[in-house]
Amino acid sequence: MNHPETILVTGGGGYIGSVNAAALLQQGRRVIVVDNFERGHREAVPPRAVIETCDLRDEAALNRVFEAHRVDAVMHFGAYAYVGESMTRAEEYFHNNFIGGYHLLNAMRRHGVQRIVFSSTCATYGEVDNVPIDETQPTNPINPYGRSKLAFELLIRSYEEAYGIRHAILRYFNAAGAALEQGEDHDPETHLIPLVLFTALGKREAVSIFGTDYDTPDGTCIRDYIHVSDLADAHLRALEYIKQESITCNLGTEQGYSVLEVIQAARAVTGHPIPVREAPRRPGDPPRLIASARKAQRLLDWKPRYVDIQEIIHTAWQWFLAHPDGYKRK
Numbered sequence: 520m521n522h523p524e525t526i527l528v529t530g531g532g533g534y535i536g537s538v539n540a541a542a543l544l545q546q547g548r549r550v551i552v553v554d555n556f557e558r559g560h561r562e563a564v565p566p567r568a569v570i571e572t573c574d575l576r577d578e579a580a581l582n583r584v585f586e587a588h589r590v591d592a593v594m595h596f597g598a599y600a601y602v603g604e605s606m607t608r609a610e611e612y613f614h615n616n617f618i619g620g621y622h623l624l625n626a627m628r629r630h631g632v633q634r635i636v637f638s639s640t641c642a643t644y645g646e647v648d649n650v651p652i653d654e655t656q657p658t659n660p661i662n663p664y665g666r667s668k669l670a671f672e673l674l675i676r677s678y679e680e681a682y683g684i685r686h687a688i689l690r691y692f693n694a695a696g697a698a699l700e701q702g703e704d705h706d707p708e709t710h711l712i713p714l715v716l717f718t719a720l721g722k723r724e725a726v727s728i729f730g731t732d733y734d735t736p737d738g739t740c741i742r743d744y745i746h747v748s749d750l751a752d753a754h755l756r757a758l759e760y761i762k763q764e765s766i767t768c769n770l771g772t773e774q775g776y777s778v779l780e781v782i783q784a785a786r787a788v789t790g791h792p793i794p795v796r797e798a799p800r801r802p803g804d805p806p807r808l809i810a811s812a813r814k815a816q817r818l819l820d821w822k823p824r825y826v827d828i829q830e831i832i833h834t835a836w837q838w839f840l841a842h843p844d845g846y847k848r849k
């Protein structure tokens with residue numbers, strides 16, 4: 520009888536990693552979560568997952584985890600992921616996102632683990648004129664976060680050439696929404712949808728809109744919001760796909776919503792007026808980021824279930840109503 524696969528999930532205490540850990544368990548896999556919980560939550564880890572509290576930058580500790588478990592493949596979410604923070608903390612971003620990843624790949628190599636699914640980002644593209652953005656666009660990241668992710672992409676490719684480790688590099692656009700048991704709880708929170716919903720909950724007075732003079736129909740930035748459960752579905756497919764060959768692809772809905780449209784949709788979902796405050800543009804915010812996800816659709820046979828922004832916001836709203844203080848007090 521085939522034994523269930525064991526997947527090591529770094530960052531499994533975080534927003535996207537925890538939803539993926541739950542999806543893997545749902546499919547009958549064993550899950551080992553590796554997280555230092557610096558930015559994640561033990562409560563977010565599904566109960567059936569094994570927790571290894573470990574920092575990816577600690578090579579010896581990471582090797583002990585691989586010695587203790589027979590791992591079949593890795594999903595790698597563990598990273599620092601704030602563009603703004605990265606602008607003044609380049610060293611920490613490269614240390615965590617690149618060196619941490621380097622230790623991970625070396626531990627995989629040492630222990631004969633041949634598959635990795637990696638959380639990359641649309642920030643690897645930088646400012647792109649052609650929208651929707653497909654994978655043939657040049658990668659010119661404009662901040663240390665995007666550069667650290669792109670650097671790790673290059674390392675992964677080199678480890679395939681040299682050691683045969685297969686990869687799925689998945690460049691997500693804006694992750695959003697919540698699963699039944701897991702939602703978004705970042706500290707500090709910088710993502711638009713949680714901030715809008717915190718305002719609806721009365722935890723904030725108003726939502727700041729950074730820039731209202733962009734070259735877009737209503738002057739605010741346009742983004743592609745991809746539901747976290749659709750990301751998990753794509754990861755499961757990618758994990759299978761890379762048994763045959765490696766893949767690099769975008770994950771998005773191919774729909775763009777402006778900041779004002781998101782706020783308007785949240786007003787409709789929550790019934791709350793959600794006051795706004797206009798603020799200057801933030802450096803490095805491109806006006807429009809919309810994915811072409813044709814490649815993932817074609818090769819992974821994947822299609823997002825959620826494309827309507829109100830539906831996406833509705834799932835997040837349900838989670839925040841049930842967890843008004845995030846994971847701290849359920």
Ligand SMILES: NC(=O)c1ccc[n+]([C@@H]2O[C@H](COP(=O)([O-])OP(=O)(O)OC[C@H]3O[C@@H](n4cnc5c(N)ncnc54)[C@H](O)[C@@H]3O)[C@@H](O)[C@H]2O)c1
Nearest residue numbers: 530532533534535554555557558559574575597598638694
């Ligand atoms: N949220 C988005 O919209 C988005 C978009 C594109 C890409 N991504 C990528 O997806 C991944 C997950 O994002 P998220 O929003 O779930 O972030 P998150 O901060 O919620 O989760 C990251 C998790 O990794 C853990 N971690 C960080 N450094 C670690 C280390 N050195 N050792 C062990 N654990 C460590 C944190 O404690 C946290 O639990 C990140 O790699 C991010 O770059 C996110």
